[in-house]
Amino acid sequence: MIDIDDKIISTDILTEEFCCPLDECRGECCVEGNAGAPLEIEEVDILEQEYENYKPYMTPAGVDVIEREGFMYVDEDGDYCTPLVNDAECAYSVNENGLTLCAIEKAYREGKTSFKKPISCHLYPIRVKRFSNGSYGLNLHRWDICRCAFACGKRNGVKVYEALEEPLVRCFGKEFYTQLCEAAAIIEEEL
Numbered sequence: 001m002i003d004i005d006d007k008i009i010s011t012d013i014l015t016e017e018f019c020c021p022l023d024e025c026r027g028e029c030c031v032e033g034n035a036g037a038p039l040e041i042e043e044v045d046i047l048e049q050e051y052e053n054y055k056p057y058m059t060p061a062g063v064d065v066i067e068r069e070g071f072m073y074v075d076e077d078g079d080y081c082t083p084l085v086n087d088a089e090c091a092y093s094v095n096e097n098g099l100t101l102c103a104i105e106k107a108y109r110e111g112k113t114s115f116k117k118p119i120s121c122h123l124y125p126i127r128v129k130r131f132s133n134g135s136y137g138l139n140l141h142r143w144d145i146c147r148c149a150f151a152c153g154k155r156n157g158v159k160v161y162e163a164l165e166e167p168l169v170r171c172f173g174k175e176f177y178t179q180l181c182e183a184a185a186i187i188e189e190e191l
Helices: 041-049 051-057 060-069 103-109 119-123 144-156 165-172 174-190
Strands: 002-004 007-009 093-096 099-102 126-130 136-140
Touching (some): 002 174, 051 103, 093 103, 099 103, 126 165, 165 174
Parallel strands (some): 007 136
Antiparallel strands (some): 002 007, 126 136
16 A cells, blocks of 8 residues: 555555456446446536436436436445446446447537546546545455456556546546656566
């Protein structure tokens, strides 16, 4: 573990390789699992405010779930999560040519919304835990369906933190990412 400001980071994030090959995994992370994607409380408000902008990209089943159950639900741990269709795929997902994609991100890429997607989705496989003292813990989540992403990262020599530069900067800022790169370089020298 390393500390940067108020963040405790698992060194696996700096040493493990990861690169999501969507053509191999087919977006299964939006379908599999025992809960929806974690949401920050402010993201729930954004999902509601931006709904009409990304709604046209959603499936009818996803729209039905959102309009019946709301933009999120609270899981057994008390965390906010994206709603699910049939206890499986994320209500915000859409299938296109055999790939599961994010309807919100599709709308974002077409300039229809300013919200890219939930930060937990953007940061995956990094999971962020906020502690009661205000600090954060960043850990690497290993999920069997992402086995191909770890293999792809190894083949291409892409570290987790490198693959996730954009969401790390989005979440914690450029200065944090610069410090993370510096820590990675020190760790690399020691190996």
